[in-house]
Amino acid sequence: MIELSRLSMDYRIGDESVNVLDDLNLSVEAGERVAIVGPSGSGKTTLLLLLAGLEACRRGDIRINGVALGDLDADGLADLRRDHIGIVFQSFHLVPSLTALDNVALPLEIAGRSEARLRARAMLAEVGLETRGRHYPSQLSGGEQQRVAIARALVHEPSLLLADEPTGNLDAHTGERISRLLFDLQSRIGTTLVLVTHDNSIARRCDRVLRLHDGQLSDGEVGGGDALSR
Ligand code: ADP
Ligand code: MG
Numbered sequence: 578m579i580e581l582s583r584l585s586m587d588y589r590i591g592d593e594s595v596n597v598l599d600d601l602n603l604s605v606e607a608g609e610r611v612a613i614v615g616p617s618g619s620g621k622t623t624l625l626l627l628l629a630g631l632e633a634c635r636r637g638d639i640r641i642n643g644v645a646l647g648d649l650d651a652d653g654l655a656d657l658r659r660d661h662i663g664i665v666f667q668s669f670h671l672v673p674s675l676t677a678l679d680n681v682a683l684p685l686e687i688a689g690r691s692e693a694r695l696r697a698r699a700m701l702a703e704v705g706l707e708t709r710g711r712h713y714p715s716q717l718s719g720g721e722q723q724r725v726a727i728a729r730a731l732v733h734e735p736s737l738l739l740a741d742e743p744t745g746n747l748d749a750h751t752g753e754r755i756s757r758l759l760f761d762l763q764s765r766i767g768t769t770l771v772l773v774t775h776d777n778s779i780a781r782r783c784d785r786v787l788r789l790h791d792g793q794l795s796d797g798e799v800g801g802g803d804a805l806s807r
Contacts, residue, residue, distance in 0.1 A: 578737065578769045579605040579628065584637035585792075586623055597623050599792030601637070607736070610763065610770040612780040614797050615789035621773040624789065625739045628771060629664055630654035641737065659688050663730030663768070665759075667742040669722040671714040671729070677701060677721075678710035681728045688733060700728040704758060720751035724758065731762050738763060740772035744779060753778060 586598040597620035605611050613621050626632040627639060630646050631654075639646040642661065649657065658664075663684075671680050681700055685693035701710055704724040714722055723743060730738060743759060744752030756779045763770050772779065780786050780799045788797030 578607040578609070578642060579603065579771070580638070580640040581628075582638045584627070584634050584639065586620070586627060586632070586634050597792060598627075598634075601793055603787070603794055605769060605771065607769055608767055609785070610760075610783040611772070612783040612786045612797075612799075613771065613773045613789055613794070614775065614780060614786060619789045620792065621789055622741055625664075625741050625771065625773060628737075629662055629739055630657060659684065659733075661736045663733070663735040663738045665723070665726050665730045665738070665740040665743045667745040669714070669719075669726045669746075671722055671725055673714050675713070676710060677706060677712050677714070677717065677725045680714070680725055681732050684729060684733045690733070697728070697732055700732045701725070703762065704728045718751075719747055720755060723747060723755050727755070727759055727762065731766060731768070734766050735768055738768045738770045738772075740770065740774075742773050742775065744774070744776050752776060756782065 581601060581603040584598055584601040587594045587596045613624065615621055623632065627634050628641070630649065641657065644657065646654065672683065675683065678694065678697055678701060682693040682697035685696055698710060701707055704727055706721060706724055709717060709721060717725065740759065744755050747755060756776070760782050774780055777799055786797040786799050787794045
């Protein structure tokens, strides 16, 4: 499903460069759930952005479903995301001017799929928000907004779900509910999951935990404070 080989990434601002990922390798099987942990600033978000084709790597190769992202132009990357990838961000990133229902329907409408609103309504019900379809994001709690974001990320049943600290802005109880919901939907849809988290209870639900440190991934542990510490 995912093959990263010898991936390197740096950000350049003026004549300064920040090396973030350094010769990193990773393969993820279809349907696998992989948690990425690591200190703040270690490049976890950067890695997800590269997987989504939202940033271009400096060196190395990224393959999703056998397709090399480096071979795709901006339109090709947009098509790949539209058809195969769902993304959940820590800070929800809902469209403020659209209702919950329209936020969820958006990926289907962009893809020109039929019955977008009907499917979006069913997905909203799956995240327990059938009575909130007409609310705007500002009229929803943080946990509700994240449920809308999860519904939006999964409504087109992507083969790959990327989640960046999906419970990072939520209290522990709400985070636990969101986490359970995410994994329930993940297993129903059978989507491959790569998620970044500081939350032990989320990492524990994954098949593998990897730690990003000094630009490289290594086997991480759940439970010990160290693996998940910021
Ligand atoms: P994490 O998600 O693990 O906290 P990030 O991937 O957000 O880490 O950032 C990794 C490093 O790259 C940090 O040192 C950050 O300052 C730097 N960085 C992230 N995005 C940019 C950017 N757009 N331009 C320049 N530097 C960036
Ligand atoms: Mg981050």
